[in-house]
Amino acid sequence: MKKAKDKNTESKILEAAKSVFQTKGMDGARMQEIADKAGINKAMLHYYFRGKQLLFEAVFKNAFSLLSPQLNTILNDESSIEDKIKNFTNNYISFITKHPYLPNFIFQELNRNPEFISKIQKSIGFPSIEKFKKQLNIEIEKGILIPIKAEQLFINILALNIFPFIASPLIKAITNTDNNSYEQLIEDRKIEVSTFIINSIKQK
Structure with missing residues (x-):
């Protein structure tokens, strides 16, 4: 159950990041904005992806x-x-x-x-x-x-x-x-x- 939940969270992060990167590019994107769009806190975002470049x-x-x-x-x-x-x-x-x-x-x-x-x-x-x-x-x-x-x-x-x-x-x-x-x-x-x-x- 936990594995499915983790995968779902990762999918939400990637979808949110895709939307932000599309509109603002790599340089203009902010991790906090991506976290907000994914509905998670910034600490959780960094748990899945250690930095903006990796994301x-x-x-x-x-x-x-x-x-x-x-x-x-x-x-x-x-x-x-x-x-x-x-x-x-x-x-x-x-x-x-x-x-x-x-x-x-x-x-x-x-x-x-x-x-x-x-x-x-x-x-x-x-x-x-x-x-x-x-x-x-x-x-x-x-x-x-x-x-x-x-x-x-x-x-x-x-x-x-x-x-x-x-x-x-x-x-x-x-x-x-x-x-x-x-x-x-x-x-x-x-x-x-x-x-x-x-x-x-x-x-x-």
């Missing part, structure tokens, strides 16, 4: 663990490059629509503390493009795709899928788009992005 790392790892399998599954399956692009775009947009805080949260903090990625990189299931690279080279050799580096193609896929979520206020303002219309715009990108990328790399 932040736990929140970050939880956030990244939601996104990482989405990348890894698609990069390492047996589908063609064309299908990988379609599946990645569809799955990523669907996933981030349900977790819209993730891109900003992850990339802002990686920019703030770039060394932290070395810790994450050692975790099991960290995405790798090695299989993607081999498949791409095979399809290039077969004349299916034009020559392009795997790294460049992967950056193109990431950028076109991630940017609308990171820059949504700017895009809405420039395009004069309301929230409902923007949601449809994002949904349409599942096809628009994959079609654009595939057409750019297929042999004519």
Whole structure:
């Protein structure tokens, strides 16, 4: 019974911390605010997490663990490059629509503390493009795709899928788009992005 209660308390702390870190970042977050939001005292918070950095790392790892399998599954399956692009775009947009805080949260903090990625990189299931690279080279050799580096193609896929979520206020303002219309715009990108990328790399 005690174990279940402890786990529940830890979950409440991580959820509260996620909310505070999202809005205020690592530097602006305060342990007392996190404790208040979790409904516990500060001593209890320090019992579970000895400091703000350790708490932040736990929140970050939880956030990244939601996104990482989405990348890894698609990069390492047996589908063609064309299908990988379609599946990645569809799955990523669907996933981030349900977790819209993730891109900003992850990339802002990686920019703030770039060394932290070395810790994450050692975790099991960290995405790798090695299989993607081999498949791409095979399809290039077969004349299916034009020559392009795997790294460049992967950056193109990431950028076109991630940017609308990171820059949504700017895009809405420039395009004069309301929230409902923007949601449809994002949904349409599942096809628009994959079609654009595939057409750019297929042999004519």
